[in-house]
Amino acid sequence: xxxxxxxxxxxxxxxxxxxxxxxxxxxxxxxxxxxxxxxxxxxxxxxxxxxxxxxxxxxxxxxxxxxxxxxxxxxxxxxxxxxxxxxxxxxxxxxxxxxxxxxxxxxxxxxxxxxxxxxxxxxxxxxxxxxxxxxxxxxxxxxxxxxxxxxxxxxxxxxxxxxxxxxxxxxxxxxxxxxxxxxxxxxxxxxxxxxxxxxxxxxxxxxxxxxxxxxxxxxxxxxxxxxxxxxxxxxxxxxxxxxxxxxxxxxxxxxxxxxxxxxxxxxxxxxxxxxxxxxxxxxxxxxxxxxxxxxxxxxxxxxxxxxxxxxxx
Amino acid sequence: xxxxxxxxxxxxxxxxxxxxxxxxxxxxxxxxxxxxxxxxxxxxxxxxxxxxxxxxxxxxxxxxxxxxxxxxxxxxxxxxxxxxxxxxxxxxxxxxxxxxxxxxxxxxxxxxxxxxxxxxxxxxxxxxxxxxxxxxxxxxxxxxxxxxxxxxxxxxxxxxxxxxxxxxxxxxxxxxxxxxxxxxxxxxxxxxxxxxxxxxxxxxxxxxxxxxxxxxxxxxxxxxxxxxxxxxxxxxxxxxxxxxxxxxxxxxxxxxxxxxxxxxxxxxxxxxxxxxxxxxxxxxxxxxxxxxxxxxxxxxxxxxxxxxxxxxxxxxxxxxxxxxxxxxxxxxxxxxxxxxxxxxxxxxxxxxxxxxxxxxxxxxxxxxxxxxxxxxxxxxxxxxxxxxxxxxxxxxxxxxxxxxxxxxxxxxxxxxxxxxxxxxxxxxxxxxxxxxxxxxxxxxxxxxxxxxxxxxxxx
Numbered sequence: 052x053x054x055x056x057x058x059x060x061x062x063x064x065x066x067x068x069x070x071x072x073x074x075x076x077x078x079x080x081x082x083x084x085x086x087x088x089x090x091x092x093x094x095x096x097x098x099x100x101x102x103x104x105x106x107x108x109x110x111x112x113x114x115x116x117x118x119x120x121x122x123x124x125x126x127x128x129x130x131x132x133x134x135x136x137x138x139x140x141x142x143x144x145x146x147x148x149x150x151x152x153x154x155x156x157x158x159x160x161x162x163x164x165x166x167x168x169x170x171x172x173x174x175x176x177x178x179x180x181x182x183x184x185x186x187x188x189x190x191x192x193x194x195x196x197x198x199x200x201x202x203x204x205x206x207x208x209x210x211x212x213x214x215x216x217x218x219x220x221x222x223x224x225x226x227x228x229x230x231x232x233x234x235x236x237x238x239x240x241x242x243x244x245x246x247x248x249x250x251x252x253x254x255x256x257x258x259x260x261x262x263x264x265x266x267x268x269x270x271x272x273x274x275x276x277x278x279x280x281x282x283x284x285x286x287x288x289x290x291x292x293x294x295x296x297x298x299x300x301x302x303x304x305x306x307x308x309x310x311x312x313x314x315x316x317x318x319x320x321x322x323x324x325x326x327x328x329x330x331x332x333x334x335x336x337x338x339x340x341x342x343x344x345x346x347x348x349x350x351x352x353x354x355x356x357x358x359x360x361x362x363x364x
Numbered sequence: 365x366x367x368x369x370x371x372x373x374x375x376x377x378x379x380x381x382x383x384x385x386x387x388x389x390x391x392x393x394x395x396x397x398x399x400x401x402x403x404x405x406x407x408x409x410x411x412x413x414x415x416x417x418x419x420x421x422x423x424x425x426x427x428x429x430x431x432x433x434x435x436x437x438x439x440x441x442x443x444x445x446x447x448x449x450x451x452x453x454x455x456x457x458x459x460x461x462x463x464x465x466x467x468x469x470x471x472x473x474x475x476x477x478x479x480x481x482x483x484x485x486x487x488x489x490x491x492x493x494x495x496x497x498x499x500x501x502x503x504x505x506x507x508x509x510x511x512x513x514x515x516x517x518x519x520x521x522x523x524x525x526x527x528x529x530x531x532x533x534x535x536x537x538x539x540x541x542x543x544x545x546x547x548x549x550x551x552x553x554x555x556x557x558x559x560x561x562x563x564x565x566x567x568x569x570x571x572x573x574x575x576x577x578x579x580x581x582x583x584x585x586x587x588x589x590x591x592x593x594x595x596x597x598x599x600x601x602x603x604x605x606x607x608x609x610x611x612x613x614x615x616x617x618x619x620x621x622x623x624x625x626x627x628x629x630x631x632x633x634x635x636x637x638x639x640x641x642x643x644x645x646x647x648x649x650x651x652x653x654x655x656x657x658x659x660x661x662x663x664x665x666x667x668x669x670x671x672x673x674x675x676x677x678x679x680x681x682x683x684x685x686x687x688x689x690x691x692x693x694x695x696x697x698x699x700x701x702x703x704x705x706x707x708x709x710x711x712x713x714x715x716x717x718x719x720x721x722x723x724x725x726x727x728x729x730x731x732x733x734x735x736x737x738x739x740x741x742x743x744x745x746x747x748x749x750x751x752x753x754x755x756x757x758x759x760x761x762x763x764x765x766x767x768x769x770x771x772x773x774x775x776x777x778x779x780x781x782x783x784x785x786x787x788x789x790x791x792x793x794x795x796x797x798x799x800x801x802x803x804x805x806x807x808x809x810x811x812x813x814x815x816x817x818x819x820x821x822x823x
Contacts, residue, residue, distance in 0.1 A: 118450045118469070118476035119775035133811065138804075206630055226630050226793075310571060313633050314786075314795040329447040330570075331779055331812075332472070 111339040117332035130339035140340065142315055143323035146230055147299065147347065150237070150319050153230075155298035158238035160291060163245025167253055168275060182246075189243030197307030200236035201225070204308070229309045229317035236304060241297065245290055252286035253279060285359060292355040299348050320344045397432035398461035398715045401452065403445040404437035407639040409669030412662060416735050424722040433718060436460065441636075442573045453478040459708035461715035467502040467515060467700050468574060468771050468781070474505045474512050475775035480705045481510040485716045491724065491742075498770065499741040503702050506774055514724055517738035518700035519658045520764040521579055523547075523682040529652040530680075533557040540682045543689045544584070544616055547653070551625040554652045563625045564653045565641055568617055569633040569789040576788055577781040578697050578771070579656055584613035586769040587686040587695035590821060595780070596772035603772075603780060603813055605806040607821020612687065614798045618791040627651075629792060646679070647672040655684065658761035662737040665755075681760050683767075696768040700741065739765070776813045783808035 111130060115123040134140040166185065170178050188196065203209050204225045211221045224232040256279050264278045280287075302321040305311065311318035311326065318326070320340060328337025400421075402413060414437060421433040438445050446469055452458045453473070465473065473479050486492040495515065503513035527537045533554040541547045551563035567580035585594045588609030596603050604610075620626040627645075631637060642663035645651040647670065654660075664672035683694035703719050705712045722728060730745045732738075734754040739762055740746040752758055771777055787805040790796035796804065810818055 116476065117447065118478065119472040119778065120475055121477040137811075206628075223630075312570065312789065313629065313793040314790045316793075316795065330443055331782055332447075332450070 107338050107341060110335055111342045113335045115335040115338075117329065117334050119332055123335075126335070130336050131343075133336065134340060134343065139315055139318070139323065143318050143320045144343075144347075146316075146318060147320045147344075149230055150234060150301070151295055151298050151351075154234040154237035155241070155294040156291060158234060159241045159245045159294050159298075160287070162238060162242045163290075164249050164287075166242070166246050167249035168279075170250065171253060185246055186243045188240050191240070193240075193301075193303035194307050196236070196240045197304045200232075200239065200304070201308045204232045204236075225309060226313055229313065233305050233308055233317050236308060237298060237301060240304065241294060244297075245294060248286055248290045248293075249283070252283040256282045288355050288359045292352055295351045295355070296348050299344065299351070320347070395711065396430055396714070397434065398709075398711050398718060399434045399436055400462045400464075400715075400718070401436045401438060401449060401460040402464040403442065404439045405639070406439065406441060406636050407643070407669075408439070409643075410639075410662075412667060412736055415667075416732055420718075420722050420728065423728075424718050427721070428717070431714065441571075442466075442575075450476070450478065453706045453708065456708040456710070459706045459710070461705065461709040461711050462719060463704050463706060464701055465513070465704060466574065467513070467702050467773070468578075468777060470503055470513055470702065470704065471506050471773045472775045472778050473704070475507070478706055478708075479512045480707045480709065480712055481505070481508075481512060482514070482705065482716070483510050485720070486511055486514075489720050491720070491726070494726070494742045494744050496741050496743060496746075498698075498765075499700060502700060502770060502773060503704075504773075513702035513704040514719060515700050515702040515741045516724060516729060517733055517736065518698050518741050518765075519738050520696045520698050520761045520768050521583055521655070521657050522684055522696060522761065522764060524646070524654045524656050524660055525680050525682060526646070526649060526652050526678055527680045528678060529554065529558060529561060529649065533652070538680055538682070541685045542693070543685050544587075544687050546685065548616075548619060548625070551620070551653060552623075555623075555625055558652070561649070562627050562645065562651045564620060564655075565627055565632075565645070565651055566617060566620050566655050567632070567638070568621070568626075568785075568792045570782070570785040571633055572637060572785070574699075574781060575638050577784045578699065581613060581617070581784050581788055582697050582769070582771065583655055583684050583695065584616050584687075585609060586697060587684060588612060589687065589690060591695075592769060594821070596774070597819060598772075600819055602817055602819040603776070603809050604821040605809055605818045606802070609687075609821065610805070611798055611802050614787060614791050614801055617788050618798055621792045622794060632792065633789065643668075643670055647675070649678075658739055658757065658764075659737050661755050661757060662735075665737065667735065676756050681757055683764060692767050694764070694767050696764040698739075698765065698768040698770055700738075776817075779812035780809055783812065 112125060112127060113123045114126045170181060206223060214221055260278055261274055264274050300321055305317060305319060305322055309317045311322035324337050324340040327333050327340060404414060417435055421435060424433060425431055438448050440448060449463055452460060499515040499518055503511060503515055505512055525539060530537050530539055534557065535550055535553060554561060554563035567576045569576055588594050590607060590609045594604060594609045621629060626632060641651065641654060642660060646654060662668060664675045684696060686693060686695050705715050709715060726744050729742050730748055730751050733740045733745060733751055737755050740751055745751055783805050787801040790801045791798055
């Protein structure tokens with residue numbers, strides 16, 4: 052794999068000369084007819100995607116409950132003002148930021164990049180082994196990964212057995228620093244994605260650029276810092292956007308490892324939302340929190356897109 | 365051309381209907397079949413109820429040829445079971461015909477409009493007069509006074525202790541603590557004398573769900589001087605906040621876990637700790653004192669996954685003392701489970717027939733109470749010697765009914781209960797001080813029920 056093959060040329064059919072046959076329908080009708088095959092898909096999207104989303108937005112402004120109240124009333128922004136006064140919500144907001152920045156922006160991103168760079172010079176068997184190990188964690192179902200990580204971190208788990216064998220002090224992070232434990236677990240689980248993105252991106256860096264830098268006396272660090280990274284910057288930003296959105300909505304991993312506990316020390320927004328909606332039966336409040344989560348994701352995306360735009364200018 | 369558009373539109377509509385399951389003919393139960401939903405807890409080895417219900421279905425279908433009863437166990441933690449049940453009852457397409465619920469939640473589901481009033485049925489049912497008044501009260505709608513369920517058992521709570529371990533620690537048996545301080549003192553003695561044994565188990569935290577609120581916290585709270593008015597003041601119709609009794613109860617929890625008198629915090633806050641206590645810690649002699657329910661022997665009976673015959677000689681029972689030994693000197697909490705018919709059930713008449721002619725005949729009600737080692741709610745069963753002698757501890761736990769308390773039967777209870785679990789968890793982990801946890805509870809309750817429905821506790 053070196054440079055990309057040229058993109059295929061647009062395959063527009065030969066244009067009709069004007070003065071179409073008299074029998075052809077009027078342009079408006081024609082475009083309608085052309086749209087016809089998409090109608091089933093549009094209907095399905097409206098029924099299954101737009102509908103629920105619209106409902107979700109509506110519920111966020113009501114006091115809907117799963118049980119305990121028969122009627123549902125429109126309450127305006129009550130759910131949102133309640134959230135802002137709710138210390139648990141603010142705690143969840145903070146932990147979500149810690150989790151996203153810690154496990155995605157810093158953890159998965161850096162580790163993925165480091166592995167991709169190191170693997171450039173690795174021999175084939177080493178590369179196959181590392182790829183296999185990293186990707187295995189990624190293809191596991193989230194809940195399975197969660198249980199594995201629980202078995203690794205918990206008091207009598209494999210990490211402590213390892214530490215004992217090395218005569219190092221035990222850890223009890225699931226209990227003392229659960230957010231650190233779930234961050235590490237998420238790094239372990241999600242790094243594969245970044246690794247693949249960066250491997251592909253680095254392979255696309257024109258070899259002659261790197262060689263030219265080498266001729267000019269740039270060391271390996273400088274080559275990475277001044278040549279490779281600037282070239283793959285768009286990939287870094289795209290990758291950041293994708294893993295941020297993925298990490299924002301992580302639920303299964305945290306739920307299986309800690310259930311958001313102990314107390315609320317690992318209660319990120321998705322877990323908090325679940326507890327409000329389904330444990331406390333407050334569907335309205337829960338969906339309001341879901342909307343907030345959506346906004347947080349949108350904010351992150353906007354920042355990344357702005358950075359990408361700067362790239363183009 | 366036009367006809368093609370029409371055809372496409374019709375096709376589209378048909379597709380949409382087909383995939384959304386709208387239209388006719390998608391219902392799952394005919395006039396001759398009913399769907400019965402019950403909770404199968406995460407301990408999959410515990411098949412007591414599954415087996416009992418299967419035998420009931422056999423009996424019913426034999427007596428009523430052509431009928432079909434489908435049993436739907438929901439395997440989940442207790443909290444998740446209710447969520448699932450409520451979601452099922454929300455829609456006519458998925459509503460079961462008969463559901464099994466803890467009476468603490470009945471009022472929440474009545475207010476949610478999920479359940480069908482049963483007065484028209486009970487009026488024509490001779491057996492209804494046999495049900496104890498308190499049990500009937502637990503299934504009566506708070507707002508309309510109608511009956512919404514048929515209770516099939518009740519329970520009481522007390523102290524289970526391992527006689528051998530207490531004796532080893534130098535505590536005389538039979539043991540009956542007079543105050544909370546006695547309980548703590550005994551636990552401290554055991555901790556000092558018997559390393560490797562957990563002195564005292566008190567359920568705590570959110571993972572334990574209602575077990576934490578009831579066996580753990582309310583066994584303490586209702587034993588404070590405020591007694592029946594410690595959580596909800598029925599005369600003022602207000603929830604009690606900021607009371608000293610609440611803080612004292614939290615302080616007890618804090619003492620147990622901060623001084624290492626309880627199980628390890630990680631264990632206690634785990635999702636399935638209740639099962640571990642009954643099937644492992646107690647039979648293996650690793651736990652000395654357990655504040656728990658009357659149903660514990662069903663972990664050890666011959667029908668259980670791991671029968672433990674020796675329990676009758678090893679385990680002793682004591683009543684939970686009041687805080688300072690004030691009258692009546694002991695306290696207990698009672699709940700119980702009940703059968704309801706969802707408002708959207710397709711076949712309520714057949715469901716009622718199954719309930720009244722099979723599930724809750726005197727013989728079968730007694731059979732269930734014996735099988736599941738719980739306390740009878742029917743007076744004819746409660747006085748039946750076969751039932752009284754079936755489990756040696758039945759008599760002791762049945763007598764606790766005299767000093768027992770019931771949880772407030774109100775829709776908001778569920779949220780208050782969650783707030784209790786949260787407060788317990790934060791003092792268990794040491795994340796918050798007792799005062800801080802108590803004030804968080806106060807705010808949570810005010811947010812859940814409204815400021816105007818709370819009152820400052822006086823004691």
